[in-house]
Amino acid sequence: MIRVSFQGERGAYSEGAALVFFDNNEKIETIPLPSFAEVLNSTISKDTDYSILPVENSIEGSVGESYDLLYSTPLMVIGEVYHKIEHCLIGSGDMTDVDTVYSHPQALGQCRRFLQENNIRTVPTYDTAGSVKIVKDMGKKNVACIASKNASQIYAVPIIKSGIADNPNNFTRFLVLRVNNGKGDGMKCDGNNSKCKTSIIFSIKHEQGALYRVMEKMQRYGINMTKIESRPKKDTPWEYNFFVDFEGNQIDEKVSKMLSEIKQDTLFMKILGTYPLARYC
């Protein structure tokens, strides 16, 4: 059995992403936990084999809390997955019955147009899948919720309408982590650099040109940076840690040379992992 921990209730989008990543393998067991920290801790303490962690949504942007946990985690990243977020209106009534909708504020916000057009009152809840449980317990035809198709199936509450989000381009990127084997080899990523991605974290001196010097090295080695994210350092206000993803394998000679050069320009550098690059569509 492969045990994967995720944050949220059963039927959460995170659980869906885990199932997609492991190809709906029958040997997958998904473990729901209340917080991101508990998800990672369960893998650190070997209660689970893998953690799945949302790091960025294509509409809402980066998940700050996840990045802060990546900074301090001893786990390594061994994969990424892009999961399409498809919000459904779920409840026991018909479209004409519904006047109240429960869901996470982010899901409510992403379906604003639909809710306004249908003059529906909204009630914020802790998470999307949890709102299906609430609506089921209430058993009222006028009360529905917004969650995934998965959640509708798990709690056996029917979908009234699917595809109700304002913007159909709604994807979340997740990272998959496991205990660091010390070899930095991640999952099988034997392909050439354009098929691998490497994630690093670094902090730089608080002086002019410090970030530029790192980027200059990536440019000189012809490395394609796919993402840069800054997160505040907790101890010194307005100084940052940078999270960078780029195409390439850390064991490739060119990449490894670049990384050791970058290391000299940084106060701190950590390689989160090399893993196969996923396409989101």
Next chain:
Amino acid sequence: MIRVSFQGERGAYSEGAALVFFDNNEKIETIPLPSFAEVLNSTISKDTDYSILPVENSIEGSVGESYDLLYSTPLMVIGEVYHKIEHCLIGSGDMTDVDTVYSHPQALGQCRRFLQENNIRTVPTYDTAGSVKIVKDMGKKNVACIASKNASQIYAVPIIKSGIADNPNNFTRFLVLRVNNGKGDGMKCDGNNSKCKTSIIFSIKHEQGALYRVMEKMQRYGINMTKIESRPKKDTPWEYNFFVDFEGNQIDEKVSKMLSEIKQDTLFMKILGTYPLARYC
């Protein structure tokens, strides 16, 4: 009368920042509004003269919603202010009475250690100042809340204990905006470049080295970048708009030359404003 709109209830940290920015000028009238969008709209429609908008907290990081609004706003930035966030325990009882605390989840999170040490149950609310209203209405000695000193004074509920946050380095940076006069002159910022800050937004081609080329120009002109933030484009997943702050005045010859060079490398560029650089301590 100078009218300044802010998000939240009276006594919110945003209101405190507005009062600090305008030196507690007696002619200031602060207007509370429920959302960031309504705050900016009130200035666009000239119901208020200025908007104050939180853009970044030194612990939690950037406020994504604010950056998304800056992208589309016709307003210009005319100032910045760093405001210290000092969480206080507020209620009618003593420390020994309190077993339940109401506040915004972020404030509860920032006082986690204090709450755990005192074995206090937490109840999340919509905002910090609003939780003072709730606690006042309840009138129970065992129920307190976390909010600013300002909020304690406004609602006349005493401070039980101040300085209860885990990390004392808790600052929020706010921008002050007003209608664009078309001259790009902002507030008086006649000093040399090291006393001015300029904020720009740009998007770049989705190709290797595109961000590097912009940074290379800033480096070549000796410009000190103080902040870089990426926010997702809403229409194309995994493409970004970049928000950059740097020291310098847009009317300075060197800066203006650099900006026109950068413009050629970008798909879109907008100057949010030049304003006097504020120190946070």
